[in-house]
Amino acid sequence: MATIAATRLAEALARIKAVLGPKGWTAEPAEMAPYLADERRLWQGRAALVCLPASTKEVAAIVQIGAEARLPIVPQGGNTGMCGGAVPQSPDTVLVNLRRMNRIRALDRLNDAITVEAGCVLADIQNAAEDADRLFPLSLGAEGSCQIGGNLSTNAGGVNVLRYGMTRELVLGLEVVLPDGRVWDGLGALRKDNTGYDLKHLFLGAEGTLGVITAAVLKLFARPRTVETALIGIRDPAAALELLARARADSGDTVVAFELVPRACFDFVLRHIPGAVDPLAARHDWYVLMEWAGGDLGGALRERMEASLGEAAEAGLLRDATIAASDEQRNALWRLRDSITESQKPEGASIKHDVAVPVSRVPEFISRATAAVEREVPGVRVLAFGHVGDGNIHFNLSQPAGGAQDQAARTAFTARTHDINAIVHTITAELGGSISAEHGIGLLKRAELPHYKSAIGLDLMRTLKRAFDPHGIMNPGKVL
Numbered sequence: 100m101a102t103i104a105a106t107r108l109a110e111a112l113a114r115i116k117a118v119l120g121p122k123g124w125t126a127e128p129a130e131m132a133p134y135l136a137d138e139r140r141l142w143q144g145r146a147a148l149v150c151l152p153a154s155t156k157e158v159a160a161i162v163q164i165g166a167e168a169r170l171p172i173v174p175q176g177g178n179t180g181m182c183g184g185a186v187p188q189s190p191d192t193v194l195v196n197l198r199r200m201n202r203i204r205a206l207d208r209l210n211d212a213i214t215v216e217a218g219c220v221l222a223d224i225q226n227a228a229e230d231a232d233r234l235f236p237l238s239l240g241a242e243g244s245c246q247i248g249g250n251l252s253t254n255a256g257g258v259n260v261l262r263y264g265m266t267r268e269l270v271l272g273l274e275v276v277l278p279d280g281r282v283w284d285g286l287g288a289l290r291k292d293n294t295g296y297d298l299k300h301l302f303l304g305a306e307g308t309l310g311v312i313t314a315a316v317l318k319l320f321a322r323p324r325t326v327e328t329a330l331i332g333i334r335d336p337a338a339a340l341e342l343l344a345r346a347r348a349d350s351g352d353t354v355v356a357f358e359l360v361p362r363a364c365f366d367f368v369l370r371h372i373p374g375a376v377d378p379l380a381a382r383h384d385w386y387v388l389m390e391w392a393g394g395d396l397g398g399a400l401r402e403r404m405e406a407s408l409g410e411a412a413e414a415g416l417l418r419d420a421t422i423a424a425s426d427e428q429r430n431a432l433w434r435l436r437d438s439i440t441e442s443q444k445p446e447g448a449s450i451k452h453d454v455a456v457p458v459s460r461v462p463e464f465i466s467r468a469t470a471a472v473e474r475e476v477p478g479v480r481v482l483a484f485g486h487v488g489d490g491n492i493h494f495n496l497s498q499p500a501g502g503a504q505d506q507a508a509r510t511a512f513t514a515r516t517h518d519i520n521a522i523v524h525t526i527t528a529e530l531g532g533s534i535s536a537e538h539g540i541g542l543l544k545r546a547e548l549p550h551y552k553s554a555i556g557l558d559l560m561r562t563l564k565r566a567f568d569p570h571g572i573m574n575p576g577k578v579l
């Protein structure tokens with residue numbers, strides 16, 4: 100049996116290599132290594148072949164050959180995902196990384212749409228839109244390396260969801276290679292189309308379990324003419340919500356980003372990120388990074404923001420604030436926010452949660468979850484930050500201070516993951532929340548999903564999976 104399986108694998112790999120040509124694959128361990136480890140180094144993957152196809156036709160051929168030989172196929176983008184969704188898990192896996200499919204196929208200015216291949220890096224799409232005086236609003240810390248195919252497959256969130264919605268809301272059409280190798284051309288560019296089930300939504304957020312996305316038509320928007328960015332020192336998360344409600348009213352509903360950051364995050368960033376500078380003169384327990392974007396050209400937005408912050412200060416809602424006076428200052432403020440993930444790494448082992456609760460319940464979530472984990476692991480360092488305006492908090496925990504270099508301390512902390520997850524996710528569920536607001540399920544939360552999703556919901560998901568992928572070859576072991 101083993102020989103038949105080995106022969107089948109060797110034959111399939113030889114056929115795939117012949118389709119791709121020498122530039123389109125690698126089986127060299129050193130070259131494969133970056134594709135096999137995940138961003139957080141929580142898993143070490145294994146694969147038979149890393150494929151780097153250059154066209155939809157090549158992806159379709161790989162999948163068809165893989166399907167015939169019943170080989171696991173794992174799609175991969177920039178490999179910045181936080182829950183192991185792109186990690187190949189068995190040695191016969193064919194990993195399909197889309198990075199060579201990075202062409203912008205078309206930009207239709209009057210339809211406000213851009214057609215891109217799945218391997219386009221997010222920042223390159225933002226830049227292409229800007230070159231046409233348009234905005235593609237999806238924005239997240241990993242935008243310099245994540246690919247749109249990964250964003251679509253995780254239904255990524257990021258910092259502009261308040262105004263523009265999740266990735267799902269930015270998509271007009273998709274092209275997908277199905278698990279049997281057929282190509283579904285759903286690259287429509289329509290804003291209205293009620294001809295039955297909206298199939299594209301099944302692939303958005305599916306984490307590569309239903310097919311390989313090879314291209315997409317994305318919505319573009321007018322570029323805001325004025326952007327104002329403020330960093331605000333506040334007392335607590337409850338003040339943040341009051342501030343958001345005021346800001347929305349005072350700005351004429353032009354708040355595009357509203358991020359909550361506890362002091363502990365800035366302490367990490369200032370300690371580890373070269374060039375980072377303390378944003379305000381005094382320390383504050385909590386901060387908000389807020390951005391308004393609008394159409395007025397005469398400085399009115401800034402005046403309105405100054406007035407709004409002044410009134411909020413009089414009402415006791417904020418303690419100090421600075422409004423960026425230049426693009427350079429704005430970028431420096433965003434660098435502080437976007438460096439939180441990187442700065443957590445040198446602080447040792449981490450246990451991360453990506454939860455959503457109704458916006459109004461964020462303060463209760465943070466205080467209950469913080470008290471509970473501090474009781475469970477004395478000395479644990481809580482970093483509860485993120486997209487508070489969406490009710491999405493990254494409730495990230497770093498091991499107690501001083502043990503980052505101590506392997507035993509790291510291991511002991513990591514060993515608490517299961518217990519800590521149960522505590523945090525139980526509180527999340529009690530507040531009517533979700534255990535994955537934006538990063539997805541992948542490998543990380545797969546075992547937990549059945550505890551938090553209804554039996555009927557899971558049954559429908561399994562039914563869909565079987566219908567699309569009866570042999571279970573497409574990103575096996577992820578999500579379900």
Ligand code: FAD
Pocket residue numbers: 138173174175176177178179180181183184185197217238239240241244245246247248249250251252253254255256257258306307308310311312313437440441537538541574577
């Ligand atoms: P990968 O990690 O390569 O893959 C992710 C999943 O998508 C896997 O399951 C993979 O199999 C699947 N996949 C990838 N490409 C395809 C394809 N073409 N077809 C089918 N399936 C595919 N996420 C947020 O939502 N919001 C944030 O604010 C945010 N900030 C981040 C900041 C930092 C510093 C980092 C490191 C990560 C952050 N993330 C954030 C997580 C991550 O960047 C996103 O999940 C991103 O969308 C993943 O894109 P990727 O190309 O790296 O995908």
Ligand code: 2HG
Pocket residue numbers: 181240257437439440451485486493495
């Ligand atoms: C962000 O918003 C990421 O910065 C969080 O989604 C990443 O949990 C993390 O470190």
Ligand code: ZN
Pocket residue numbers: 256257485486493537
């Ligand atoms: Zn996030």
